[in-house]
Amino acid sequence: MSHPDRRFYVVRDGEDAPPLHLTPASAPRDHEQDAPGRDAEPHPVIEGRVLFKDDAEPGKSLQVRIVGSITRLPRSERARAGARGTAGVLLTVAQGVRSWIVRAYDAATFGVHRRQIRAAEAAGDREALAEWIERKQRAQQARHTRLADLPGMVVGLAKLAGAVAAGTGGVLLVVSIGVGMAGVAEPTTVFAAVFSAVRSVFSAVAFVWPAVPVVAPLALALAAYLEGRRVGALPRWISGSAEEAATGRDVIPDEGAILNALRNLEISALNKAFRGGWRPRFVLPTERDGKGYRTQVELPPAVTVEMIVKKKPVLAHNLVRFPVEVWPTEPRNLPGVLDLWVADQGALTGPVPPWPLLTDGVGDYFKGVPVAMDIRGKTIIGRLFEANYGIAGMMGSGKSTLIITALLGALLDPLVDADVFVMAVNADYDPMKPRLRTLMTGTGEEVVEACLATLRDMYDDLNVRGKALQEHGARAVTRELAEKDARLRPRIIVIDECQALFMHEEYGAAALEIAVKLESAARKYAVTLIFATPEPSSASLPRRLMAITSNKACFAIGDQTSNDAILGTGSYTAGISAVGLEPKTDEGPGDVGTFMARGFTAKPGLLRGYYVTQAEAGVVVERALRIREKAGVAAQPEDERDLLEDLAAVLGGEMRYLADLPALLSRHAPRWAPYARLSGKQLREQLAELGVKVPSTGNKWPVYPDLIREALALRAAQAVDGAN
Structure with missing residues (x-):
């Protein structure tokens, strides 16, 4: 030593x-x-x-x-250890008594059956739900039968007791007669011996009985203590030593570990409360909650939940967790109470289960579709009807995956039509193209113009939808109305990389104005808008728009300002933050697919999005096409265009080269998909079919306005001749 x-x-x-x-x-x-x-x-x-x-x-x-x-x-330490031991014994006995009460209550009210039924309902497992309902009915019927048979059983026992007494008396009588006839003893000797034995038994009982009121409670307490040891667990501040209770860090966040974590947050007001002998009141003792533990503790005066939230990284460290695994909040109905949820270590890592609609099932726009899981493992349904989405996050954090999952679920509803505009060049949405009404990608002006035109057309279409609702005498679109009236089919418009739209020098202000008007008015008309950007700010996701957006999702983000731009001002301070999430990098997946959500559930919280690969998305789209075909729903036709008239409009009085005309036509009619895919060679071939021969002057193929006007005049003359 x-x-x-x-x-x-x-x-x-x-x-x-x-x-x-x-x-x-x-x-x-x-x-x-x-x-x-x-x-x-x-x-x-x-x-x-x-x-x-x-x-x-x-x-x-x-x-x-x-x-x-x-x-x-020291003697003081021994006294504290003795007090903890006594408290531990009393708490264990109380836990044993509670276990008996719970078991008795469950037996009386079919508690096991009720819990299994609730679990099956929450999981959506109809087969298990039907089985447990049937089990409960059988158990209730069996109990009813036993109670009905009870009076008969009592009568039977009474008859049996009488028969036994009569038989015993008869046997004693026969034995006494035999003894008398044999001359062994007097016949009454047999009865005297039996009465003496019975008297001895009663004497023994009378001797022991005074000790029963003392021994019985002790035996009952011992039995309760053993039951408590079997089912209960003591908090660390009781079960551990004084030194461990003061400084220990435990992976199980029981009351003792939570107090230790709070004690070491370096919050002066909280430290003062501890020094002053503050005794916390646990509104909700630590209990298992999904993939973690939940506790509610009333904070002392001068200590707010916001103070705890600001110290979240230290709190997580004290609880042996990462910051994203610890969620301190303040319940709406319990001011001054810290509602603390602590995930199991590593609960937010690893793959999520397959998307529920991956291999079978249909979508329902009006009921919503599965998009994510909460950190407790429950499937979260993303609303589509009367909802709009704002999504943000660093590149590689998973924001497009959330859109794709929600959109695939919507496309499995045969009534839904969707338009997708991506202000960047990528193939994320290509597998859905056969089922989409519009898919335009790229950084060119034509995508921005087509997107703006679609928003304007959709806003104008609200008048059509409003008149249709008036005709049906309804206040909002329902599934029944959408099935009867094609004018009321649900529409979804996705604008990915929306910063290119709202920050456009020429069209940005107009786009914001029409988007705000459309989102404000479209709630009951079955129109859903989805905006996504990697750089949330007041410019890329304007506050006017986010203020009326119902569902907001923030994936890994760089700073507090960006976090609040998508989730709302003050979110970061209130602990509603995605700043601690890590995007996917070359070193690992980070927290890809995990996002802080507002509007998806009753309270903001972390969700983990489902993931569907491009190959899987293609299979889902094929199923969606079959579902739509089986339902007999035809895609809404796009407005027909006249190529010659559109050419006359874009040319005006000026000559243009053939290679420049496809872009001009696309800007002129952004919703007409054939123009977006048109090339100069294809345009020349289509004009030749219409009888218009474009000269190849210097291999530049000039197109003159007179040439197009002559073709229009010739076609009109031919139509007149045909009519005559």
Whole structure:
């Protein structure tokens, strides 16, 4: 023992005595052991474990054999240990009694059956739900039968008792007669012996009975203690030592671990409360909640939940978690109460289950579609009817995946028509092209113009939808109305990389104006808008638009300002933050697919989106096409265009080269998909079919306005001749 500056705790194996405290200074030196006048008493030898409290690894132990003088812990520490022991016994007994009460209540009210029925309903498992309902009905019928048979059973037992008594009396009579006839003894001797034995039994009972009121409660308490040991668990501040309760960090966030974490947050008002003897009141003791634990504790005066939220990284560290695994909030109905949910370590990593609609099932625009799971493992339904979406996150964080999942679910509803505009070049939505009404991608002006035109047309279409609702005498679109009237079919418009639209120098202001008007008025008309951007700000996702957007999702984001631009001002301060999420990188997947959501559930929280690969998306789209064909729903036709008239309009009085005309036509009629895919060569071939021969002057193929006007005049003359 060459560590004079260390403190040791010796825990004796196999004994229930409190730990012994040993310091090198407390052991007598060798020259003192032989000093005159000292009693020749051998030093005690203790087999035990030495716990080095200042080691880097808490709880590290070393098996040793210690020879030397020892001293017990201070008397105050022993008193506290005794108090904790007493509290532990009482709490264990209480847990045992509670277990009996719960089991009795469950038996009386079919509690097991009720819980299984609720679980099956929450999971949407109809087969399990039907099975447990049937089991409960059988159990109720069996209990009813037993209760109905009870009076008959009592009568039967009474008859049996009477028969046994009569039989016993008859046997005794026969035996007594036999004894008398044999001359062994008087016949009454048999009855006297039986009565004497019965009297002895009653005497023994009378002797023991005074002890029953004392022994019975003790036996009952012992039984409750054993039951509590079987089903319960003590909080660390009771079960651990004083030193462990003050400084320990446990992966199970029970009441003791939570108090330890709060004690070490370095919040002055909270520290003052602890020093002043604050005794926390746990509104909700720690209980299992999904893939984690939940606790509610009433905070002391001068300590707000917001103070705790600001210290979330430290709180998570104290609870041996990452910040995204700890969620401190304040319940709406319990002001001043910290509602703390702590995920299991690693609960937010690993793959999510397959998307529920991946292999079968249909979508329902009016009921919503599965888009994500919460951190408790429950499937979250993304509303589409009367909902709009704002989605943001760094590149590689998973925002397009959320849109694709929601859109695939919507396309499995045969009534839905969807338009997708991507202000970038990518193939994310290509598998859905056969089922989409419009798919335009790219950084060119034609995509922005087509998107703006679609928003304007959709806003104008609200008048048509409003008149249709008036005709049907309805206030909002329903599935029944959408099935009867094609004018009321649900529409979804996706604008990915929307910053290119709202920040466009020429069209940005107009796009914002029409988007706000459309989103404000479209709620009951079955129109859903979805906006997504990697750089949320007041310019890329204008506040006017986000203020009326119902569902907001923020994936991994860089800073507080960007976080609040999508989730709302003050969200970061309130703990509603995605700043701690990591995007996908070359080093690993990070938190891809995990996002902070507002509007998806009653309270904001982390969700993990489902993932559908492009190959899987193609299979889902094929199923969606079959579902639509089987339902007999035809795609809404796009407005027919006249190529010659459109050419006359874009040319005006100016000559244009053939290669420039497809872009001009696309800008002129952005909703007409054939123009978006048209090339100069294809245009020349189509004009030739219409009898218009474009000269190849210098291989530039000039198109003159007179040439197009002549073709229109010739066609009109031919139409007149045909009519005559």
